[in-house]
Amino acid sequence: MGFMTSSHIPSDNPLYHDTLELLIALVQNACVNDFTPGSGQEVRNADTLTEFFADTLGINIQRFEPEPGRVSLVVTVPGTNPQEAEPLTFLAHTDVAPVDKQHWTKPPFEGMIEDGKIYGRGTVDMLFITAAMAVVTREVARKGGNLGTLHFVAVADEEARGGLGAKWLAEHHPDAFSWANCVGETGGSHIHGQDGSDSTIVYVGEKGAAQRRIHVYGDPGHGSAPYGKDLATVKIGEIARRLAAAQPAVTDSDTWRQFVAAFRFDPNTTALVKQGKGYEHLGELAAYGDAISHLTISQTVLRAGQAINVLPSHAWLELDIRTLPGQSQDYVDSVLDDALGTDIEYTIEHLITEDATISPTDHPLYRAISAVFTDFFPDTTVVPTIAAGGSDLRFARQLGGVGYGFAVHNPERTLGEIHRQLHSHDEHLYLEDLESTLAGYLALVAAFLYPSNPEAFRHP
Structure with a gap:
């Protein structure tokens, strides 16, 4: 037509x-x-x-x-x-x-x-x-x-x-x-x-949800005397730092490979982007490319304490985690455990969970x-x-x-x-x-x- x-x-x-x-x-x-x-x-x-x-x-x-x-x-x-x-x-x-x-x-x-x-x-x-x-x-x-x-x-x-x-x-x-x-x-x-070619997008799937709340606990006390206290706020800050440094594995799925191929990069740049090391080459789609190439962990809500003169004994961090097709909830928890290590005690609470389709x-x-x-x-x-x-x-x-x-x-x-x-x-x-x-x-x-x-x- x-x-x-x-x-x-x-x-x-x-x-x-x-x-x-x-x-x-x-x-x-x-x-x-x-x-x-x-x-x-x-x-x-x-x-x-x-x-x-x-x-x-x-x-x-x-x-x-x-x-x-x-x-x-x-x-x-x-x-x-x-x-x-x-x-x-x-x-x-x-x-x-x-x-x-x-x-x-x-x-x-x-x-x-x-x-x-x-x-x-x-x-x-x-x-x-x-x-x-x-x-x-x-x-x-x-x-x-x-x-x-x-x-x-x-x-x-x-x-x-x-x-x-x-x-x-x-x-x-x-x-x-x-x-x-x-x-x-x-x-x-x-x-x-980059060669002037055109590709047209069809959405065939979407990432899943694996929302988490990470809890840590510390010593309560008066804000005037923090000496020697196990501070929940310090722990949750370190949790946040470690999560920000986490680097989940990049997928090798057909959809990721075809997406990168649509840009018609030279072979070296193509290989770099496929490995998740050159998202900047995607220009306006850098953030999107990052999102669809691996598990993403966004730290969105942080809570601790109520009164300014009270040391909080509980702090928690909420995570908007999005999974790729085939990534289970157990996989998500293993990524978090690997990122956080064993020297800080924490618990992971599952919130909304829905597998990718x-x-x-x-x-x-x-x-x-x-x-x-x-x-x-x-x-x-x-x-x-x-x-x-x-x-x-x-x-x-x-x-x-x-x-x-x-x-x-x-x-x-x-x-x-x-x-x-x-x-x-x-x-x-x-x-x-x-x-x-x-x-x-x-x-x-x-x-x-x-x-x-x-x-x-x-x-x-």
């Missing part, structure tokens, strides 16, 4: 304008999830989406509300021959991260359009995808004839790890939709090689996504990678399905630039990327749900 830039999709394309209008409405609903009880109120976006599908025949809509206002929506377009074609699930979320309004130069909840961009919280994470998925789902329902079943799932609470959204559905209503073949955020950004690249859905990218960008190389953070796609993988992050950004949008937009001030999306993502989802459903009619959603 060829890559559809804004010049290829006419300005009067009703599907694009429906997508933009829906995106603006979702941004304006301001479903901010700040982790506090009652925040999010995704019911506003659920109601907007319900109204969007109101006159659509041939669909089934389910609403789930585990707590007041925390509504998730499941829209299903049944397939005509589910034995011949696999189901496909668009897994989207409707909540957004908080904003610090004093640092925004654009209104965060208006969906303001300026210079070919739409500004607002959630425009990139991930309401533009949510809107495009909804429009394509409605178009499939209107067209009919889809062999496989299509689900559009718009969940609450993704920003807080899905406890009232995808995680809750997976635990309480796992049969509400198919988890077999899921597409979610975000993917489709680019890495530019990854989907195969030898899979029909991954191949269909890759085909869309190579159709849109004939000279690109499709590169699978993992997300350093989390997404709802992990629940699909945990339930035996696959999950891929897929959108379509124009080649000017690098992976580093898209990362900078996530939870940022003045978050914004290029409108041509909204057009491209819409076209990409149309192409994907045509290939996956209409295998005998791949031209099903060709647009002029």
Whole structure:
């Protein structure tokens, strides 16, 4: 079908304008999830989406509300021959991260359009995808004839790890939709090689969680007489120093090797970066490269004492630890023990733990996504990678399905630039990327749900 830039999709394309209008409405609903009880109120976006599908025949809509206002929506377009074609699930979320309004130069909840961009919280994470998925789902329902079943799932609470959204559905209503073949955020950004080559990203997995709290104990006493005391604060300081010096082993996984190869470095630099000794060569992706190449340990919370004149007998340090696929919780504890040694007594408490997940690249859905990218960008190389953070796609993988992050950004949008937009001030999306993502989802459903009619959603 060829890559559809804004010049290829006419300005009067009703599907694009429906997508933009829906995106603006979702941004304006301001479903901010700040982790506090009652925040999010995704019911506003659920109601907007319900109204969007109101006159659509041939669909089934389910609403789930585990707590007041925390509504998730499941829209299903049944397939005509589910034995011949696999189901496909668009897994989207409707909540957004908080904003610090004093640092925004654009209104965060208006969906303001300026210079070919739409500004607002959630425009990139991930309401533009949510809107495009909804429009394509409605178009499939209107067209009919889809062999496989299509689900559009718009969940609450993704920003807080899905406890009232995808995680809750997976635990309480796992049969509400198919988890077999899921597409979610975000993917489709680019890495530019030093030789001018282009690579397009598909997220195939994400790091796991291995949160820890390390406790140390010391002598209590009056702050005026510290002599001879075993000080908990000194111990926790040394614990922090040793953890900062820890160097977990760098992976040799296929995803890491392909990520490094996308930069087209000279052989010496390639070897250096693969070993984790030259992250600076990755430029704007240095921090991301570091994150996906090994276990990461971030020291985020430190606590000790209450009154300034009392020596605390207890101190603790909380760690946000992210694991690679295949790294167990026992492995995490062994890394910590090796880093901390045996001369300081400490205990390790496990907090949130969740193993990393990854989907195969030898899979029909991954191949269909890759085909869309190579159709849109004939000279690109499709590169699978993992997300350093989390997404709802992990629940699909945990339930035996696959999950891929897929959108379509124009080649000017690098992976580093898209990362900078996530939870940022003045978050914004290029409108041509909204057009491209819409076209990409149309192409994907045509290939996956209409295998005998791949031209099903060709647009002029």
